[in-house]
Amino acid sequence: DAGVIQSPRHEVTEMGQEVTLRCKPISGHDYLFWYRQTMMRGLELLIYFNNNVPIDDSGMPEDRFSAKMPNASFSTLKIQPSEPRDSAVYFCASSPDGRFGGELFFGEGSRLTVL
């Protein structure tokens, strides 16, 4: 299996622009997670899906952030409009079983810089 695939790997944009990050989870994994990592706050859970349905989006910082999972093999995280404080590495992870100790398989991340 190719693992969790994220794109783009790097994104540099200007404040106010829309940013869309993409994720393809491992086939057969029922759970998909979006995390954000910064030096100050570490890894923060933004939102997760179970069988394509959003379960908990309490970590989404603001209404500017939205996430979708239209099918089992694709998810997007959108920031509109972007701000400099959104600069971070965004990770997507999938798991065959998010409950009861299921390990997470992370992608390589999307490094976002908002100028």
Add this chain to the structure above:
Amino acid sequence: SQKIEQNSEALNIQEGKTATLTCNYTNYSPAYLQWYRQDPGRGPVFLLLIRENEKEKRKERLKVTFDTTLKQSLFHITASQPADSATYLCALLSGGGADGLTFGKGTHLIIQP
């Protein structure tokens, strides 16, 4: 509030020695705890999981202990090698029955030859 604390300072260990990393938590009652390794520019990679009813878990040169009374997990790497240099993260299931893992900020381990 819930907290997961790992030593934020880098840990320097001489090659061949045992490296011990600490994860402390407050206001959690985790059923299990996980450890991940993260290399620069890469995503975290799962290493070990230990359940609340397990005191110790081993995998090759890795050993994890879990003390629910002390609310602490220790992560040991024996016979450490420079290739073990990385950031190590501990993670707990988020409170409130949610499925997402909450991560500590990690400890940067440097194994010096």
